[in-house]
Amino acid sequence: MGRSPCCDKGGLKKGPWTPGEDQKLLAYIEEHGHGSWRALPAKAGLQRCGKSCRLRWTNYLRPDIKRGKFTSQEEQTIVQLHALLGNRWSTIASHIPKRTDNEIKNYWNTHLKKRLTKMGIDPMTHKPNNHTLGSGQSKDAANLSHMAQWESARLEAEARLVRESKLVCNPYHSQLQSKAMALRPSVPPGRPQCLDVLKVWRGEWTKPRKEYVTIVSSSFNPQNTTLNFSENIFTVPSVGFDEEHSSITAINCIHNLSPYEVHGTSLKEENIQNNNFPGVESRMENSIDSTNYIADSLRIPILMEGFTDILADSDNVVGSCGGDFDENKNYWNSLLKLVTSPVVT
DNA sequence: AACAAGATCAACCGCGAATCA
DNA sequence: ATGATTCGCGGTTGATCTTGT
Numbered sequence: 557m558g559r560s561p562c563c564d565k566g567g568l569k570k571g572p573w574t575p576g577e578d579q580k581l582l583a584y585i586e587e588h589g590h591g592s593w594r595a596l597p598a599k600a601g602l603q604r605c606g607k608s609c610r611l612r613w614t615n616y617l618r619p620d621i622k623r624g625k626f627t628s629q630e631e632q633t634i635v636q637l638h639a640l641l642g643n644r645w646s647t648i649a650s651h652i653p654k655r656t657d658n659e660i661k662n663y664w665n666t667h668l669k670k671r672l673t674k675m676g677i678d679p680m681t682h683k684p685n686n687h688t689l690g691s692g693q694s695k696d697a698a699n700l701s702h703m704a705q706w707e708s709a710r711l712e713a714e715a716r717l718v719r720e721s722k723l724v725c726n727p728y729h730s731q732l733q734s735k736a737m738a739l740r741p742s743v744p745p746g747r748p749q750c751l752d753v754l755k756v757w758r759g760e761w762t763k764p765r766k767e768y769v770t771i772v773s774s775s776f777n778p779q780n781t782t783l784n785f786s787e788n789i790f791t792v793p794s795v796g797f798d799e800e801h802s803s804i805t806a807i808n809c810i811h812n813l814s815p816y817e818v819h820g821t822s823l824k825e826e827n828i829q830n831n832n833f834p835g836v837e838s839r840m841e842n843s844i845d846s847t848n849y850i851a852d853s854l855r856i857p858i859l860m861e862g863f864t865d866i867l868a869d870s871d872n873v874v875g876s877c878g879g880d881f882d883e884n885k886n887y888w889n890s891l892l893k894l895v896t897s898p899v900v901t
Numbered sequence: 902a903a904c905a906a907g908a909t910c911a912a913c914c915g916c917g918a919a920t921c922a
Numbered sequence: 923a924t925g926a927t928t929c930g931c932g933g934t935t936g937a938t939c940t941t942g943t
Binding site: 571572592593594606607610614643644645646657658661665 | 928932933937
């Protein structure tokens with residue numbers, strides 16, 4: 557089992573790249589594309605393994621790479637996404653234009669992590685170091701973890717979509733997309749039906765709280781996922797959460813007209829066509845009327861509210877921060893402000 | 902000026918996932 | 923269906939640079 561490291565074969569060079577090697581690699585890829593990385597070194601006349609070539613290209617030579625100091629905006633983005641995703645550098649990098657996962661990882665390890673630690677914030681949990689979850693909070697923690705998994709899966713799927721520059725090709729998903737488009741003509745065609753965390757972070761926070769419902773608990777199994785909102789229970793087919801369709805979120809399913817149940821009653825096509833969701837229609841419609849990106853604007857406040865309710869307790873870094881929406885917003889903004897401000901020593 | 906310690910970051914390594922034959 | 927191969931990710935290393943004494 558296993559295989560020997562590709563660079564163990566004799567004669568292959570390791571270590572820093574020379575300008576001449578860079579030139580050879582660049583010239584070859586510009587003319588032929590990289591194709592098979594394994595075969596590339598011989599074709600390009602390089603005494604390197606394919607892995608080394610790929611790394612050099614993706615982390616250094618690629619023309620669409622921005623080098624140099626990270627902006628405060630980029631720092632904020634990294635911290636926000638790390639809070640959501642953990643050390644999933646490639647996924648984080650997919651949301652930060654022109655930065656590589658390696659660069660972001662290095663920057664996190666050498667700058668941001670230390671800065672958070674100095675402020676007394678655990679860089680892995682993004683909570684104050686003296687904060688530990690009590691037994692009474694285990695349910696909330698589980699919910700947080702669950703929601704984070706959803707978001708992680710969605711972000712990964714979105715990153716994949718970006719990479720592939722095409723939408724998921726699936727009859728069911730396509731059907732949902734086309735129906736959703738019919739209801740939401742202002743959504744740009746081809747735009748993945750999922751939210752951009754950062755867009756919401758920067759813009760959607762300002763929406764009145766009453767437009768949103770709250771996920772109070774949730775559970776997941778291979779057949780379906782149950783979301784317990786403040787007033788309503790949704791059972792969402794797991795098609796929205798499996799690997800292939802992970803970009804379809806629970807709330808997207810609600811809006812994208814999948815055959816789920818509300819309070820045990822299957823929604824009929826006419827309910828869907830008319831945006832008629834028994835027991836929840838008024839709230840839904842408020843959100844629908846308020847933005848071009850219904851699914852986005854509805855879902856993320858729900859998600860983030862759940863997050864901050866759990867994350868922010870009375871011991872948070874900026875003082876009192878209960879379950880109030882604005883205070884939760886303040887928690888995150890304050891955290892980010894601290895993170896991006898110069899360290900006072 | 903010389904040295905040590907700390908910081909930085911390009912590059913490597915090993916593993917798991919995806920793809921191929 | 924299965925094993926081999928390739929790819930990509932995240933953790934780690936170590937050479938080089940910077941700062942402090």
